Amino acid sequence: MKRALTVAxxxxxxxxxxxxATTMRPFGEPSHTEMDDYFLANCQTEVxxxxxxxxxxxxxxxxxxxxxxxxxxxxxVGVLALFRTVREDER
Amino acid sequence: MNGGMSIIVxxxxxxxxxxxxxxxxxxxxxxHLTPGGGFQGGAVVASAFALVLVAFGTAGLKGVxxxxxxxxxxxxxxxxxxxxxxxxxxxxFFYNILANSGAVFGKTDPAVLASGGLLPLxxxxxxxxxxxxxxxILIIMIIGSREEAVE
Numbered sequence: 001m002k003r004a005l006t007v008a009x010x011x012x013x014x015x016x017x018x019x020x021a022t023t024m025r026p027f028g029e030p031s032h033t034e035m036d037d038y039f040l041a042n043c044q045t046e047v048x049x050x051x052x053x054x055x056x057x058x059x060x061x062x063x064x065x066x067x068x069x070x071x072x073x074x075x076x077v078g079v080l081a082l083f084r085t086v087r088e089d090e091r
Numbered sequence: 092m093n094g095g096m097s098i099i100v101x102x103x104x105x106x107x108x109x110x111x112x113x114x115x116x117x118x119x120x121x122x123h124l125t126p127g128g129g130f131q132g133g134a135v136v137a138s139a140f141a142l143v144l145v146a147f148g149t150a151g152l153k154g155v156x157x158x159x160x161x162x163x164x165x166x167x168x169x170x171x172x173x174x175x176x177x178x179x180x181x182x183x184f185f186y187n188i189l190a191n192s193g194a195v196f197g198k199t200d201p202a203v204l205a206s207g208g209l210l211p212l213x214x215x216x217x218x219x220x221x222x223x224x225x226x227x228i229l230i231i232m233i234i235g236s237r238e239e240a241v242e
Contacts, residue, residue, distance in 0.1 A: 044201040045191075046190065046191075047187060047190050047207060047208065047210065048190050048191055048198065048199060048200075048201045048206040048207055048208060049123035049124070049201055049206065049207040049210050050123070050124050050125075050201045050202055051122065051123050051124055051125060051126065051127075051128070053126070053128070054122050054123050054128045054207075054210060054214070055123070055207075055210065057128065058128075058129075058185075058209070058210050058213045058214070058217075059185065059187050059190075059208075059209075059210065062176055062184070062185030062213075063184065063185060065172075065213075065217070066172070066173070066176060066185075068130070069169055069172055069217060069220060072220065072221060072224050073165070073169055073220075073224070075224070075228065076162070076165065076224045076227055076228055079228050079231055079232060080162075080227075080231055082235075083231050083232065083234070083235035
């Protein structure tokens with residue numbers, strides 16, 4: 001019973017992957033490109049930056065970068081708290 | 092760990108680490124023109140310090156890098172990033188007030204260094220934050236693991 005379930009799940013996932021691979025859109029032609037086209041067309045005039053990725057990261061989606069910086073800050077604080085606790089326990 | 096690695100590694104590190112730091116600052120400085128930016132350049136600069144730490148050990152570290160100074164600089168970077176984000180609060184959060192203004196970073200030609208408005212300043216802020224953050228993580232972990240090994 002367990003083996004039959006395993007085989008059925010395996011076949012289901014394999015069939016899903018085959019269907020997804022055969023119906024995939026051709027490379028370089030995503031389905032929704034309005035946002036990308038807007039960034040590529042207006043980045044050099046609005047933000048005056050040649051690097052569109054930096055323009056998106058720091059200007060259009062700046063709030064997301066703020067979250068990333070917060071994550072790094074939390075990582076530093078976490079490592080500091082972790083190792084400081086170990087050192088105080090050993091003393 | 093205190094003694095570091097062999098003389099070959101130490102010599103190569105002496106040759107290379109300044110170049111790595113310079114390349115990292117180049118990546119940060121040209122973040123709005125070429126691939127890269129504050130995060131990537133900061134990680135490159137931090138990798139140079141990691142190389143020095145691995146090659147020379149923690150013995151040569153004392154007096155060169157101050158952990159509290161590094162953490163203060165990280166908070167300066169974070170606050171500078173937040174302040175630059177609040178600079179355009181009159182229009183919107185993260186509004187780029189300097190772009191196309193004709194002022195310091197407001198050149199209208201997108202291919203020169205003094206363009207991009209707040210983007211280069213934000214790159215510097217985030218780069219400072221990332222490099223000092225990763226270096227302080229490295230120092231804290233190395234100090235912690237060394238004391239565990241000693242005691």
